[in-house]
Amino acid sequence: MKPAANANETSDPIGNNLLRALRTDDWTILEPKLEEWSAATGTVLHQPGDTVRSAFFPRNSSLISYLVILEDGRAIETALVGREGAIGGIVSYGRLPAFSRAEIQRGGSFFRIDLHHLEEAKTQSLTLRHLFARYADCLMAQVFQSVACNAAHSIEQRTAKWLMAAVERSGTDDLTLTQEQLAAMLGVGRSYLSRVIHDLRHRGVIETRRGRIRVCDPHGLRLLACECNDAVSQHFDDVLKGVYPADENDLAETADVPVRMHR
Numbered sequence: 304m305k306p307a308a309n310a311n312e313t314s315d316p317i318g319n320n321l322l323r324a325l326r327t328d329d330w331t332i333l334e335p336k337l338e339e340w341s342a343a344t345g346t347v348l349h350q351p352g353d354t355v356r357s358a359f360f361p362r363n364s365s366l367i368s369y370l371v372i373l374e375d376g377r378a379i380e381t382a383l384v385g386r387e388g389a390i391g392g393i394v395s396y397g398r399l400p401a402f403s404r405a406e407i408q409r410g411g412s413f414f415r416i417d418l419h420h421l422e423e424a425k426t427q428s429l430t431l432r433h434l435f436a437r438y439a440d441c442l443m444a445q446v447f448q449s450v451a452c453n454a455a456h457s458i459e460q461r462t463a464k465w466l467m468a469a470v471e472r473s474g475t476d477d478l479t480l481t482q483e484q485l486a487a488m489l490g491v492g493r494s495y496l497s498r499v500i501h502d503l504r505h506r507g508v509i510e511t512r513r514g515r516i517r518v519c520d521p522h523g524l525r526l527l528a529c530e531c532n533d534a535v536s537q538h539f540d541d542v543l544k545g546v547y548p549a550d551e552n553d554l555a556e557t558a559d560v561p562v563r564m565h566r
Contacts (some may be wrong), residue, residue: 315363317362318362318363318386318412319362320387320546320547321388321389321543321546322360325434326430329424329428329430332424332431333416333421333424333431336416336417336420336421336423336424337414337415337416338414338415338416339413339414340412340414340415341410341412341413342407342410342411343407343410344407344408344409344479345410346406346410347404347405347406348367348390348406348407349391349401349405350401350404351372351400351401351402351403352400352401353400353401354398354400354401355392355398355400355418356398356418357391357392357416357417358390358392358415358416358418359389359405359413359415360388360389360413360414361385361388361389362386362411362412362413363386363411363412363474364385364474365385365407365409365412366383366407366409366472366473367384367385367390367405367406367407368380368382368383368384368407368488369390369404370403370404370405370406370488371402371403371404372403372404377487377490378487378488379488379490380449380465380488381449382442382445382446382449383445383465383468383469383472384442384472385469385471385472385473385548386474387472387539387546387547387548388441388546389435391418392418392421393421393435393439394436394438394439408480409473410479437542437543438543440542441535441546441547444535445535448531448535449531452464452529453490455529456531457529458489458491458496458499459499459502459503460527460528460529462485462489462503463524463525463527464531465485465488466478466516466518467518467524467525468532468535470518471547472548476517476521477517478515478516478517478518480514480515482500482511482516485516503524503527507519507523508524509524535547
């Protein structure tokens, strides 16, 4: 049966585009093993060196960050995952040690599955294995693009890009996030980021409140961002068409039935 909807999930009871892209037969295999789970912002799913035991699928507005921990203790974000994807051993076989920290960036609801159950499901379906392999390619593209972005683009461009990515992947323009947290993830000084945020606010593309940033002009913010998030979403469209979030109305059209992969 399909997961029950709560007050925030009436239009899309699944809430995760990667799961919605499963063929009906594959959903039938995987769905009984999925556990509905919720967690708060800041919850750490695993640390570097931990054995990865579960995969997590963010639902609706939930977000997870992959963070690389440096020797001085700084945690730099390398990938942001929302309703377009999943984290935790999606492609790998066996419970492997984690290289980075996985931390919930925006709390909410998730689907969780034990990796043993995930591997059993993948042995039953070649199309299921292929779907997750394609997603892994998309996630790797995000990491590659992040490396290039950090080397080539300004702090303003990177800040605008991150905010746009968070809005697209969560489906909300109101982000629970402090400037200090964002500065740490981007690997820049707090005072430098404060000047960037002040300029974005002055331009009218964002509003800030204590512990929150609201994007009030997505088009204007996109014009200030670098091309990196667009490049990632284009790769998603090439490899897993329809999985990267495009518009909230698109989700409601097929929310009751997992959609087939475009081939």
